[in-house]
Ligand SMILES: Nc1nc2c(ncn2[C@@H]2O[C@H](COP(=O)(O)OP(=O)(O)O)[C@@H](O)[C@H]2O)c(=O)[nH]1
C-alpha cells in the first residue's frame with residue numbers, strides 16, 4: 373500500500389460535491405498518518421454548513437484520538453493553521469461544493485486562498501457518470517489541485533469513466549479508496565487497478 377506520497381504535504385485539503393467521500397477519505401488519511409507513520413495529526417473541520425458535519429468530525433477525531441478544530445470563516449482557518457505549529461499533518465475537510473453554483477465555488481475559494489501551500493485534492497466518486505466527473509474535476513482545476521482522489525472503487529467493476537477523466541483532464545490520479553470506514557482501503561492510484569476495471 374503506497375500511502376507515503378500524501379505524507380510529504382503538511383496541509384491537505386479535500387474538496388468536492390456532496391457525499392463523494394471527503395470526510396471518509398480524511399479519516400483514512402488520518403488513521404494511516406497516525407497509526408502507520410506516527411504523525412501528529414490535527415483535523416480541521418471547515419464544513420460548518422451541513423447539519424451533523426461537526427458531530428461527525430467530532431466522533432471520528434475522538435475515535436482516532438486526534439484533535440479537532442472548527443473553522444467557521446477563512447480567517448479562522450488561517451489562524452488555526454498558524455497556531456498548529458506542532459502538528460505534522462493538518463487535514464482540512466470542507467463543505468460540499470456544487471461546481472454549478474457560483475456562490476458555493478466563491479465560498480470555497482475564500483477558504484482555499486487564505487492559506488498558501490495547501491495540497492488540494494478534489495474527491496470524486498468512481499461510481500459517478502463520465503460527464504459529471506469531467507464537469508466537477510474541470511471546475512475544480514481553478515484551485516490548482518495536486519491530484520484527484522477517486523472513492524467508492526469497491527462499488528463498481530467499471531472504471532472506464534475514471535480513465536476518461538484522467539485522459540481528458542490531464543490531472544494526476546492521486547489516491548483510490550475502497551470502503552466506507554477509516555480503516556478501509558486507501559492506496560496510491562495505480563494504472564493496473566484501472567486496467568483491471570476495463571477488462
Ligand atoms: N463503499 C464505499 N463507501 C464510501 C467510500 N467513501 C465514502 N463512502 C461512504 O459514502 C458516504 C459519504 O461519505 P462522506 O465521507 O460523508 O462524504 P462527504 O459528504 O464527501 O464528506 C458515507 O456513507 C461513506 O461511508 C468508499 O470508498 N467506498
Ligand SMILES: [Mg+2]
Pocket residue numbers: 394395396419425465
Ligand atoms: Mg463530509
